[in-house]
Amino acid sequence: MKISSISFKEPPVYHDFPPLYEGLGLPELSSFIQQRFEFTYTLxxxxxxxxxxxxxxxxxxxxxxxxxxxxxxxxxxxxxxxNSLLLEEAKTAFIENIESGPEKRKVYYAEFRRPRKDAE
Incomplete structure (x- = not known):
């Protein structure tokens, strides 16, 4: 198996979660930066x-x-x-995109709580 090429499709997107979720310790509810890419591989x-x-x-x-x-x-x-081959290939370019990206696209996740019964 060989990776022939990797090309990023869009700039990095910053996903921010509220501190309430960050404190749970779940990686899927932790803030992250993501960038999509297309790759060509030979199998x-x-x-x-x-x-x-x-x-x-x-x-x-x-x-x-x-x-x-x-x-x-x-x-x-x-x-x-x-996955490990793609991580090796894309990691340095991804870091460069984060550092040099002038435009930061952000996605915010909000807290959704039910109102208290005594609050009206």
């Missing part, structure tokens, strides 16, 4: 195109690659190997 003699995104979790300080769609010919072991 055997066939070259294919896939879509994915790379995330940097601010609080934990770690990077993750997510591939939303199933890829033909990819089982769980090959998918783990592909």
């Amino acid at each position: 055997g003699k066939v070259e294919r195109i896939g879509l994915g995104c790379i995330r940097f979790y601010k609080r934990q300080g770690n990077f993750e690659v997510h591939i939303p769609d199933k890829l033909p010919g990819m089982g769980p072991i090959k998918l783990r190997k592909l």
Whole structure:
């Protein structure tokens, strides 16, 4: 398996969660920066195109690659190997995009609480 190319589709997006959620310790409810990309990979003699995104979790300080769609010919072991290859390839370019990006697109997550029964 080989990664031929990676191209980012859009600028990084900053996902900010309220401190209430940050304190729960769940990585999926932690603030992160995400950027989508398209990649070309070779599996055997066939070259294919896939879509994915790379995330940097601010609080934990770690990077993750997510591939939303199933890829033909990819089982769980090959998918783990592909994720690690994509992380190696995309990490430095992603960091450069974060540092040099003049426009910051943000997504805010709000707290949704029920009003107290005695408050009217």
